[in-house]
Amino acid sequence: MKYLIICIFSFISIQAIAQHHHELSYEHVFNRHKDDKHFETKEYKVKHSGGNLIISGVADVSIESYNGSEVILSSQVQIKNNPHNDRAKGLKVLDSRGIEDNTGLGYSLTKKEGNLYLATMGHAHCDCSALTIKLPKGIGLVIEDKTFRGEVVWIKNFQDAIDMSLNNHSVRLEYVTGPMAIKTLHGNIEATFDKISQEGTINLVAVHSFVDVSLPSATNANLTLKTGHGEIYSDMDIIMDHEASKSGTGSKIITGKINNGGVNITLKSNFNEVYLRKI
Amino acid sequence: MNNIEDKIIQYFEHELSREEAAQIEQLITENVEARKLFDQYKSVYVSFDQIPHQAPSDRLKQNFSLFLNEEIKQQAKSTKNTNYTKTIWMLAIGAILAAMLFFLVKNKADNQEINQQMIAMNENLTKLMQNESSSHRIKAVQISATLPDNNQQALDLLMDAMAKDPSSNVRLSALEALEKHIDNEQVRASIYKSMADETDQVVLISYINILTESKEKSAITELKKITKDQAMDQFIKDEAQLGLFQLQEY
Numbered sequence: 001m002k003y004l005i006i007c008i009f010s011f012i013s014i015q016a017i018a019q020h021h022h023e024l025s026y027e028h029v030f031n032r033h034k035d036d037k038h039f040e041t042k043e044y045k046v047k048h049s050g051g052n053l054i055i056s057g058v059a060d061v062s063i064e065s066y067n068g069s070e071v072i073l074s075s076q077v078q079i080k081n082n083p084h085n086d087r088a089k090g091l092k093v094l095d096s097r098g099i100e101d102n103t104g105l106g107y108s109l110t111k112k113e114g115n116l117y118l119a120t121m122g123h124a125h126c127d128c129s130a131l132t133i134k135l136p137k138g139i140g141l142v143i144e145d146k147t148f149r150g151e152v153v154w155i156k157n158f159q160d161a162i163d164m165s166l167n168n169h170s171v172r173l174e175y176v177t178g179p180m181a182i183k184t185l186h187g188n189i190e191a192t193f194d195k196i197s198q199e200g201t202i203n204l205v206a207v208h209s210f211v212d213v214s215l216p217s218a219t220n221a222n223l224t225l226k227t228g229h230g231e232i233y234s235d236m237d238i239i240m241d242h243e244a245s246k247s248g249t250g251s252k253i254i255t256g257k258i259n260n261g262g263v264n265i266t267l268k269s270n271f272n273e274v275y276l277r278k279i
Numbered sequence: 280m281n282n283i284e285d286k287i288i289q290y291f292e293h294e295l296s297r298e299e300a301a302q303i304e305q306l307i308t309e310n311v312e313a314r315k316l317f318d319q320y321k322s323v324y325v326s327f328d329q330i331p332h333q334a335p336s337d338r339l340k341q342n343f344s345l346f347l348n349e350e351i352k353q354q355a356k357s358t359k360n361t362n363y364t365k366t367i368w369m370l371a372i373g374a375i376l377a378a379m380l381f382f383l384v385k386n387k388a389d390n391q392e393i394n395q396q397m398i399a400m401n402e403n404l405t406k407l408m409q410n411e412s413s414s415h416r417i418k419a420v421q422i423s424a425t426l427p428d429n430n431q432q433a434l435d436l437l438m439d440a441m442a443k444d445p446s447s448n449v450r451l452s453a454l455e456a457l458e459k460h461i462d463n464e465q466v467r468a469s470i471y472k473s474m475a476d477e478t479d480q481v482v483l484i485s486y487i488n489i490l491t492e493s494k495e496k497s498a499i500t501e502l503k504k505i506t507k508d509q510a511m512d513q514f515i516k517d518e519a520q521l522g523l524f525q526l527q528e529y
Contacts, residue, residue: 179414200414
């Protein structure tokens, strides 16, 4: 019984943390040092086309695609060098991965087999604010973060494939089309699609927090909405497959089509709510 | 070629406008590579629509009835002066035997054709599983999940994706696709093995939830291993412990 109480308490605590996760606005996260004289905006550019940008270990980051040929990283960087450690002046921070901060923004960016690899180096390298990335169209995005940093990945105006696996991060998607497969353990997912690509599947999974998605009402899709311990809310006209759907005190599954059916969209939260809205 | 591949998939999903579809049809007459790709996808989609029906078709049934009636009518005309009933019955039995033979031969030929289509489809699904885009691999997983339960190659493909795919999103989709096969001993063994090797916490939580929902008593041992794993994160152990409580109640 004692163990059961501890389990339930842990579960409630995780829920509470997840609910209060990331209330900060985009402006606050990405422009908080804009008018600070101790900070300057720095950029790093590299020409690249095709393949994927593969990011491992990431803090607050905003990514959008544009009609250009260079990958552009930018961040507001504190002007004073090595503010934490004067002894380190003239020395390099060593990293067991064999990579180094070649961007001046606290990140290592390398090319390999047609892909770009971006890895965070940590605050020892740079007192930088959130990172903004502009990607030429046609480059896919892969993000994996297993740290306990609980920040936000913002993706805007993005039409290429996305594959994300996150631990504590939340995800904000604005004017994206898919295909995409995104999951986060403790963060939540909010997405607004301006149209849905029929090229591949859309899978959005949040374990402890909610998934909230807005779709154009004319979208053609096959839907699977799942929750283990929450509820499923929607104002869309779903033609439900009652045989494959399931309701009850435990897990709930809604399977069906919107309009004539089309690409497969799966929205799932193990312990929280799933919201599907029409726009 | 990736873009063309996407367009070809959209072509078969009937998602292209009339103009775009005409462009694809034009392209495959001019470009050998595109034609090859088009034919590969065509075989997937054609075979997908022709998943085997074990019962004889309506047409076959209708042909058989027509054949039987015709035989009875013809024999009735020529045997007015003989033992009418006996002859009719003998002819009917003969017709039934002939029809059964015809059905067996035709069914064998149909099965061979279906088997060839299934082989081609499985080959194309395997190819789709090697696509660089995880979203395309998830699509292959979802197609495999809709195939008949006796398609061992599709099951193997799902079990392989669950165990080895580099994207944890694909591994998660494959696991969820295999949930409905949890009564299959081979699938269950594969789930237990893959769970022991899985490092992604979201996928691990899904393993625990699926095993709990399965009400499989053999899952108790597997969940106990998680609760006793020193290296496992506490919240995953807690989830396994909750699953154990539920499984032991069943």
